[in-house]
Amino acid sequence: MEVWNNVFTQFDSDGKGNYEELEHKNIDTGMGLERLAVVMQDVDSVFDIDTMKAIRDRVCELSGKTYQTDAVDDISIRLITDHIRSATFMVSDGIMPSNEGRGYVLRRLIRRAARHGRMLGIEGTFLARLSETVIRESKDGYPELEEKQDFIFRVLTQEEEKFNKTIDQGLTILADMQKSMEEKGEKILAGGEAFKLYDTYGFPIDLTQEILEEKGFSIDETGFLSAMEEQRTKARKARKVQNYMGADVTVYESIDPAVTTQFIGYDKLTAVSQVTVLTTETELTEALSDGEVGTIFVEETPFYATMGGQNADTGVIRTKDFTFAVEDTVKLLGGKVGHIGKVLKGMVKVGDTVELAVDADRRTAIGKNHSATHLLQKALREALGSHVEQAGSDVNADRLRFDFTHFQAMTPEELAKVEEIVNAKIAAALPVLTEEMTLEEAKKTGAMALFGEKYGETVRVVRMGDFSIELCGGTHVANTSAITAFKIIGESGIAAGVRRIEALTSEAVFAYYDRIEATLAQAASLLKANPSDVPDKITHLLGDIKSLQSENESLKSKAAKDALGDVMDQVTEIKGVKTLAARADGVDMGGLRALGDQLKEKLGEGVIVLASEHGGKVNLIAMATDGAMKQGAHAGNLIKGIAAKVGGGGGGRPNMAQAGGKNPAGIDDAIAAAKDVLNEQLK
Amino acid sequence: MKRKFGVNELRRMYLEFFESKEHLAMKSFSLVPHNDNSLLLINAGMAPLKPYFTGLEIPPKRRVTTCQKCIRTGDIENVGKTARHLTFFEMLGNFSFGDYFKHEAIAWSWEFLTKTLGLEPDRLYPSVYGEDDEAFEIWNQEIGIPA
Numbered sequence: 137m138e139v140w141n142n143v144f145t146q147f148d149s150d151g152k153g154n155y156e157e158l159e160h161k162n163i164d165t166g167m168g169l170e171r172l173a174v175v176m177q178d179v180d181s182v183f184d185i186d187t188m189k190a191i192r193d194r195v196c197e198l199s200g201k202t203y204q205t206d207a208v209d210d211i212s213i214r215l216i217t218d219h220i221r222s223a224t225f226m227v228s229d230g231i232m233p234s235n236e237g238r239g240y241v242l243r244r245l246i247r248r249a250a251r252h253g254r255m256l257g258i259e260g261t262f263l264a265r266l267s268e269t270v271i272r273e274s275k276d277g278y279p280e281l282e283e284k285q286d287f288i289f290r291v292l293t294q295e296e297e298k299f300n301k302t303i304d305q306g307l308t309i310l311a312d313m314q315k316s317m318e319e320k321g322e323k324i325l326a327g328g329e330a331f332k333l334y335d336t337y338g339f340p341i342d343l344t345q346e347i348l349e350e351k352g353f354s355i356d357e358t359g360f361l362s363a364m365e366e367q368r369t370k371a372r373k374a375r376k377v378q379n380y381m382g383a384d385v386t387v388y389e390s391i392d393p394a395v396t397t398q399f400i401g402y403d404k405l406t407a408v409s410q411v412t413v414l415t416t417e418t419e420l421t422e423a424l425s426d427g428e429v430g431t432i433f434v435e436e437t438p439f440y441a442t443m444g445g446q447n448a449d450t451g452v453i454r455t456k457d458f459t460f461a462v463e464d465t466v467k468l469l470g471g472k473v474g475h476i477g478k479v480l481k482g483m484v485k486v487g488d489t490v491e492l493a494v495d496a497d498r499r500t501a502i503g504k505n506h507s508a509t510h511l512l513q514k515a516l517r518e519a520l521g522s523h524v525e526q527a528g529s530d531v532n533a534d535r536l537r538f539d540f541t542h543f544q545a546m547t548p549e550e551l552a553k554v555e556e557i558v559n560a561k562i563a564a565a566l567p568v569l570t571e572e573m574t575l576e577e578a579k580k581t582g583a584m585a586l587f588g589e590k591y592g593e594t595v596r597v598v599r600m601g602d603f604s605i606e607l608c609g610g611t612h613v614a615n616t617s618a619i620t621a622f623k624i625i626g627e628s629g630i631a632a633g634v635r636r637i638e639a640l641t642s643e644a645v646f647a648y649y650d651r652i653e654a655t656l657a658q659a660a661s662l663l664k665a666n667p668s669d670v671p672d673k674i675t676h677l678l679g680d681i682k683s684l685q686s687e688n689e690s691l692k693s694k695a696a697k698d699a700l701g702d703v704m705d706q707v708t709e710i711k712g713v714k715t716l717a718a719r720a721d722g723v724d725m726g727g728l729r730a731l732g733d734q735l736k737e738k739l740g741e742g743v744i745v746l747a748s749e750h751g752g753k754v755n756l757i758a759m760a761t762d763g764a765m766k767q768g769a770h771a772g773n774l775i776k777g778i779a780a781k782v783g784g785g786g787g788g789r790p791n792m793a794q795a796g797g798k799n800p801a802g803i804d805d806a807i808a809a810a811k812d813v814l815n816e817q818l819k
Numbered sequence: 820m821k822r823k824f825g826v827n828e829l830r831r832m833y834l835e836f837f838e839s840k841e842h843l844a845m846k847s848f849s850l851v852p853h854n855d856n857s858l859l860l861i862n863a864g865m866a867p868l869k870p871y872f873t874g875l876e877i878p879p880k881r882r883v884t885t886c887q888k889c890i891r892t893g894d895i896e897n898v899g900k901t902a903r904h905l906t907f908f909e910m911l912g913n914f915s916f917g918d919y920f921k922h923e924a925i926a927w928s929w930e931f932l933t934k935t936l937g938l939e940p941d942r943l944y945p946s947v948y949g950e951d952d953e954a955f956e957i958w959n960q961e962i963g964i965p966a
Contacts, residue, residue: 140928162872163924164865166912169833169886170905173826176936181902187826215899222907225888226860229850238851238859241892245906252899276827277886277909278847426851481853 140167183214187273192217194269199256212252216266219249221274224267227288228281230425230483233295234416246295251343254303261296264289287485291422299338306339310347317353327359334360335367387415388468391433397473401438401449402570402611405494409434411486415474423485424460431474432460432484438494439475441467445529446506446610451494458482458490499611501533501642504619507568507600507612508558508641509536511622513584514604515557516540516637519550526584527634531610535625535640542635546627558622565617566601573597583607621645696723696731704738710811711818713764714742717810719803723748725755725794732759743769745810747782747803754782754797756806765790768817777813781806824936830886833911836931837884840923842913845879847888860890864912871916881918886911925957 173185183192192203195216201209226242233243246263253262267288271281281288313329325348333339345355395412413433414421424430432453439462442448448465459481466474475492484490509531516524520542528539546554573581578595583605598608600616613619623645626638640648660667663674707716716735723731732744741763748755756779760769775793779786781802786795797806824832834844848867852858861867864887870876871883887910897904915924929945932938945964947954958964 140932162917163915163920164868164872164912165914165924165928166864166910169826169830169909169911172911173824173829175938176824176829178823182905183902185826211899213899214902218898218905218907221905222890225907226850226890231851241859241890244895245892248895273826277830278888426849426853427856482849483851 141165183217188217188221190273191220191266191269194266195256198262198265199253199258201256209256212256215252216249216256219245220263220266221270223249223263223292224270224281224288225274225278227291227423228278228284230423230485232291232421232423232425234419243295246292247299247340250296250299251303251340261293261300263292263296267292284485287422287487294422302338303343306333306337306343307347309333309337310339310344314348314351314353323353325353325355327356327361328363330355330360331363331367335364387418387420388431388472388474390420391415391468391472393470395433396471397433398436399438399440399473400436401440401494404438405451405496405499407436407438407492408489409436409492411484411488411490413472414484414486423483424479425483426479426481428479429477430479431476432462432490433472433474434490434492437465437473437475437492439465439473439492440494440499440611441465441473443467444608444610445509445531447502447530447532449494449499449502451492451498453477453484453490453492455482455484455488455490458484458488460484498533500613501644502531503611503613504641505533505536506531506610507616508562508619508622508639509538510598510600510604510606510608510612511558511561511616511619512536512538512554512637512639513540513606515554515561516542518557519553520546528636534644535638537636537638539630539634539636541633543633545629546635551624551627555622555624561600561603562616562619562622564601564603565615566603567615568612569599570612571597571599578607581605618642623648692727693730693734696720696727697734703735707739707742708811710815711767713767713769713814713818714739715745715811715814716742717745717807719747719749719807721749723755724750725757725796728755728757729794732757736761743771743774743814745774745778745807747806749800749803752800754784754800754803756782756784756786756795756797758788758793758810760791762791768819769814770817773817774810774813778806778809781809829936830909830911832935833931834884834886836935837882837913837927840882840913840927842882842884843880845883845885847886847909850888850890860892861887862889862891863887864889864910865914868914871914878916881916882914883916884911884913921954921957922961925954925962929962 170182170185170188173187174180174182177185179185182188192213195201195213196203199213201213203213204210223242223245226238226245231238231242233239233246235243249263268285271285271288275282310333313325313333317323317325325344330341330344333344334341341355341360348354391413397412400407411432411434414424414430416424416428416430421430424432434453439449439451440446442465449462450464451462453460453462453475458479460475460477460479462475462477464476466476468474509529513524513526523541523543525541526538527541528537530537572594574593575595578597581597581599583597584607595607596609597605598610598612599605620642622639622641624637624639625648626636628636630636656667656670660670663670663677665673703716703718703720706718707714709715716739720728720731728746728748732746735744735746736742736759739761741761743761743764744757744759746757756775758771758774760771760774770790771793772788772790775795776785776787779795779797781799782795782797783799783802784795784797787793838844848861850861852861852866855866855869858866864885865872866889867887868878868883868885871878889908889910890906891908892906894904895906898906913924913927925945929943932943933940945958945962947958
C-alpha cells in the first residue's frame with residue numbers, strides 16, 4: 137500500500153514535451169492520515185481505525201445492527217460512517233444544504249446518509265447524534281467543531297427532517313402511482329410521473345427505481361430525462377427575466393417581522409453586534425461562506441441605508457477569520473437594515489458576534505455633500521425667492537444633485553450668487569447641530585420640510601448656525617468649514633418648472649479644477665501659447681481662418697473662370713435670346729453653380745448651359761433668366777434633353793436645373809444639342 | 820513490537836516532526852476554496868496553497884506543514900460498497916516553496932516513518948519515477964536502500 141507520495145516540482149512543461157528546469161523548485165509531499173493509521177494500527181481498512189471505528193460503532197448502536205454480519209447492512213453502515221464526517225465538517229465551514237454547487241453536494245451526502253439510516257431501521261432523526269461522535273473524535277485537530285457544535289446539530293437536523301417529510305410524502309404518492317399502474321396493467325412508470333416525484337416532491341429517483349424494482353416494475357428512463365431537460369430549459373429562461381432586485385424582494389419578505397435593526401451610526405462608524413438573520417440571494421440561510429453573495433442583518437448597525445436622497449454606506453463586517461464586503465445597505469419595512477455584499481473570507485452564522493466598520497472616508501465625503509445640499513437649498517431661496525422647494529435629491533461620495541422648483545433657467549449671475557452664498561457659509565464655520573423633537577415643535581422652528589412627505593411623531597432637525605434648519609435623517613459634517621469648497625458644475629431643466637443643480641464639494645472641487653487646468657494646459661501647448669494667452673490666440677486663429685476661407689472662395693471662382701476662358705465671346709443669339717453654352721473642365725457642381733450665377737449677372741437676360749468634366753464624371757447645369765423663360769426657355773426640360781449625351785439623367789425647375797453623367801466624351805455633343813433644344817423651346 | 824498510535828496522535832506527531840525541521844505548522848484551511856473558482860471543495864493538501872506555489876502570494880514561511888481536511892466525491896457511488904473509498908479524508912503534507920528539495924524531502928520522510936513511528940525499514944519499499952535518477956541515487960546511496 138502506498139502511504140507517502142513525494143512530488144518534486146522541478147520542470148516546467150511547455151505542453152509539447154519540452155521541459156525547462158524551474159528556478160524555484162517546490163516540494164509538495166504528503167500522505168493520507170487515514171491510510172497511515174491503517175498501517176500503524178495494523179487493521180484491515182480505514183473503517184477500522186480508532187476514530188472511524190467509534191463512528192461505525194455508534195451507527196451500529198443507533199440501529200441495533202452488528203458490523204460484518206450482513207453484507208447489505210455493512211454497505212449502509214460504512215456509507216453513513218463516511219458521509220457524516222463529510223457533512224459535519226462541511227457545515228462547520230459554513231456550507232449550507234441547497235440545490236446547487238457545494239450546497240448540493242452537502243444535501244446529497246446528508247440525504248444519502250439519512251436514507252441508509254432508514255434502511256438500517258433507524259427511526260426519526262439521528263444524524264445530529266452521530267455527528268456528536270465525529271466532533272468528539274476530531275476536536276483534537278479541529279477545535280472549531282466543538283465551538284460550532286450546536287449550529288452543526290441544528291443544520292443537520294433541519295435538513296434531515298425536511299428529507300424525512302419528503303420521503304413520507306413521496307412514498308404515499310408513489311403508492312398511488314403504483315396502484316393505478318396495477319389497475320391499468322402497466323409495468324413501466326411514465327417518465328413524466330417519475331420526474332414529478334423527483335422535481336416537485338424532491339423524492340430521489342434512485343429510491344423510486346429501487347421501490348419499483350422490488351415489485352417488478354421499472355421507470356421509463358428516456359421519458360424521465362426528457363422531462364428533466366424540458367424543466368432545465370424552462371428554468372434557464374425563467375432565470376433570464378429574474379433580476380437581482382426581483383429576487384431580493386422575495387427573500388426579504390420571508391424574514392420574521394419581529395426582527396428589527398437599531399441604527400447607531402450618527403456618531404459611530406464601528407460597532408459590535410449580533411447576527412440576527414442571513415440570506416443568500418434567494419433564501420434565508422443559517423450561514424454564509426467564502427465567495428457567497430448575500431445579506432447580513434444585525435441588532436445594531438452604524439451603516440446608513442439609502443434614505444432621503446443620501447446614498448448608502450459601504451464597508452466591512454468581520455470576525456477574527458471572516459470578512460464580508462458591504463456593497464450596499466438597504467432599509468426594509470419594519471425597521472430592518474440589510475447589509476448586502478459578498479463574503480471575502482471565512483464563514484458567518486446566525487448568532488455570531490461581528491464587528492461592523494463603515495468606510496469612513498466615503499461616509500465623510502457623503503456628509504460634506506449632504507451638508508452642502510442644505511446650504512444650497514437655503515442659498516437658492518435667498519437668491520431666487522421662497523418659491524424654491526426641494527423636488528428631489530441624490531447625494532453620494534462624488535457629487536450632490538438637487539432638484540427644485542423654479543420656472544426658468546438660472547442666469548450665470550444667479551449661479552455665481554448661489555455659489556458665493558454657500559461658500560460664505562462654509563467660510564463662516566457654522567456649527568451643525570442635530571436635535572430630536574416632535575413635528576409640532578419642529579414646525580415652530582421654521583424648519584424646511586418636504587411637502588407631502590410623511591414624518592413620524594418625533595423628527596430630527598438639522599441646524600447649521602442660524603442659516604439653515606431642515607428636517608433630515610441623514611449624516612452631516614460637524615461644522616460647515618469641513619465642506620471646504622462648493623462648486624456648481626451643471627444647471628438644467630428636468631421637467632416643467634423643475635431645475636436640477638449638480639455640484640461638487642471639498643477635494644472634488646479641487647480635482648475638478650485640476651482637470652480643467654490640465655485641459656487648458658493641453659490646449660495651450662497645442663497653440664504653443666501660455667495658458668493666459670489662449671483666448672487671444674484663439675481669437676486670432678478664428679480671424680485667420682475667416683480670411684483664409686474667403687481667399688479660398690475667390691481663388692476657386694477665379695480658377696473656374698480661367699477654365700472657361702473669355703466665355704462672353706461665345707455668347708450667341710437664338711431667336712433673339714442671348715445664349716451661352718460652354719464647357720469649363722475641372723469644376724465641381726457647386727463651383728459650376730457659382731460660375732453660372734456670375735455669368736447670368738453679366739449676361740443680363742438669357743440662357744446659360746455649362747458642362748464640366750470633373751474627376752472622370754460630368755456635371756451639367758442650365759439656367760434661364762425671367763426674360764428668357766417668358767420666351768419659352770425651360771432649364772429643367774433643357775437638361776433632360778441633353779443629359780443622355782453624357783450618359784446621365786437629371787432635371788429641375790424652369791429657371792435652374794442640374795444633372796450628372798458618366799460619359800465625358802459626350803460633352804461637346806451635349807453642348808451642341810443644347811442649342812437645338814433651346815431653338816425648339818423658344819417661340 | 821510497534822506502538823499503536825491513534826489518529827489524533829499521528830496527526831500531532833507529523834506536524835511536530837516537521838516543526839522540528841523548521842516548518843511552520845498551519846491550521847487546516849476551510850473546505851471552501853478561497854478565490855478559486857476552479858474547485859468546488861478543497862480536495863488535496865496543496866489545493867489551498869496554490870497561490871504560494873504559483874508565486875501569486877508570498878508564503879508566511881518557505882517551509883510549511885499542514886494536516887488538511889479534504890473532500891472528494893468523484894467516487895461517491897462506491898462509498899460503502901467497498902472499505903477503501905471515503906468522501907472525507909485528512910491529508911498530511913510538508914511543503915517547500917523554493918527552499919529544500921529532494922535530499923531533505925526523501926531523508927525526512929524516511930526518518931519520520933522509521934525513527935518517529937518506528938516502522939521497520941525492511942517492510943518499506945520506496946519507488947521512484949522512472950526517469951528520476953537523482954531520486955534513485957538519494958534512496959540508493961544516501962538512505963542505503965538496495966536497488
